[in-house]
Amino acid sequence: MTAREPRVVLDRIRGITWDDDFSVSLGHARSRALLMREYLRRAALWARAYGAEEAWPFFDVAEYVDPSVELDAEIAAELDAYIRGNVGTPSIQKSCRGAVHFAAVRAETKAELPDLPDMYEPLLLMFERGGGYAIEQFIDLQGVAIPRGSLENNLSATPFLTLAPATLDALDGRGRITYYAKISEGYPRSSPRGIVRRRVIGNDEETHDEAFTRNLRWEPTEYLRLYELGHNDIDHVEITEAEAAAFIETMTEKLTGNTGNTGNS
Template identity: 40%
Template sequence: MVSDPAAARRMAERLAAVQWDDDAAYEHRRSRGRLTREFLRRTAQWSLTVGAEEGWPFSDLAGALDPEVAVDPALLDAVQIGAASAGAFPVRPEAARLMVRWAALGELPRQRFPQLSDPYEPLLVLFGRGGGYSLSHGSIELGYGSFPILSVAERAALEPVPIDEATLDALDHGSPGVR
C-alpha cells in the first residue's frame, strides 16, 4: 500500500485555497478551455494505461494504480467544497476526492509511468484561473463556453498542449501565434 499523507494534505490545501472569481473566469476563458482540453487528454491517457475507463473523465485513477491507497477520511471530508462558497461552478466533491487520493500516491505514478503527465494539474490551474465547471450533456461547462468530453480514445489520441503560465496568459490576451 502506498500513502503519502503530506502530499494528500497539500492537495487538499490547494483545493481549499482556490478563489472563485467570475470576472477572472471570464478573463481566462480561452486558457480555461485549453486547460479543460489538456485535463481530458491526460485523464484519458491515464485511464487507458491503468484500466480505469469506467467513469472517465472522473474515474478512480489512484484506486486503479494502487487499490489500497489510503487517505484520512477527515481529509476527504475537508475537501467537500460547497456551492455557496464556490459560486455557480464549484469543484465537484467527487473530483476533489479523486485529486486528493491521487496526491496520496506520492511519486508512485511518476515512477511507474514517467511518460505520462500529472492528470489533475490542468484542473488545478483551471481552478486558479477563476472558477470551476459543471457537467452538462456530455460536455464540461465552464460558464463562458462548453467543452465536449468526447470518448476516451479520442481524447487520449490528442497531442499535448502547453499549459505554462506564460502561454496561458498570452492565449487569454490574444497574442499572435498562440492558439
C-alpha cells in the same frame, strides 16, 4: 514524475474560489479551455493504462493505480469537511478527492508508475483560474463550453504542455484570436522570428493586431496591416494556440532564466 504531497494539493484546493462571480473565469476563458482539453487527454491516457475507460473522464485514478494506499486520516477529514462545505457538484468533488488521493499514491506507492504526465495538474490550474465546471451537453467552463469528445479522440489530441501561469495569461484575451508565426530563412515555423496575433471583437469586428515582444507582453503592431498592403518582406503562417504557447514559454525562459512549468511533472 515528481510526487506531490497530499497536503500541498489540499491547500491548493482550499485556495480556489468556487463562487458564482464569473468575472475571473471569463477573463481566463481561453486558458481554461486549453487546460480542460489537456486534462481530458491526460485522463484518457491514465484511464487506458489502468483499464478505467468506463470511469473517464472525472474519476479517482488512485483507486486503480494502488487501492492499498489510503489518505492520512487527518487529511482525509479536512478534505471531506472542505468539500462538503464548499464544492457543490459530485463530479468536481470526485476530481478534488482524486487529486489529493493520487498525491498520496505517488508519494507512497511501491508500484511502478507509467511514464505519463501528471493527470490532475491541468484541472487544478483550471480551477485556480476561475472555479469549476458544469456537465451538460458540453462541459461548461463558465465563459466557454467545450465538447467532451470520446476517450479515443482525446487519446489522439495534441498535447498542451506549456502550463506556466505567465504563458496561460498571455493566451487569454477578448475576441476571436488567430496566431501567426513570422518565418524566413533560418526561422522555420518551429522556431520563428516572432509571433503576432489578430483579435477580432464583437459583431463590428473591431480588430487588434498585437506582437508578443521582448517585454514579455502583447503590444500593438502594424505588421499584419503592412503585409496586407505589400509593404513587408517577412512572411508568416497561421499557427495553433499550442505553438504560440511554446514560443511564449521559450522566449520567457530565454529572457528571464525561469523554466516555468512545462506540465511534464
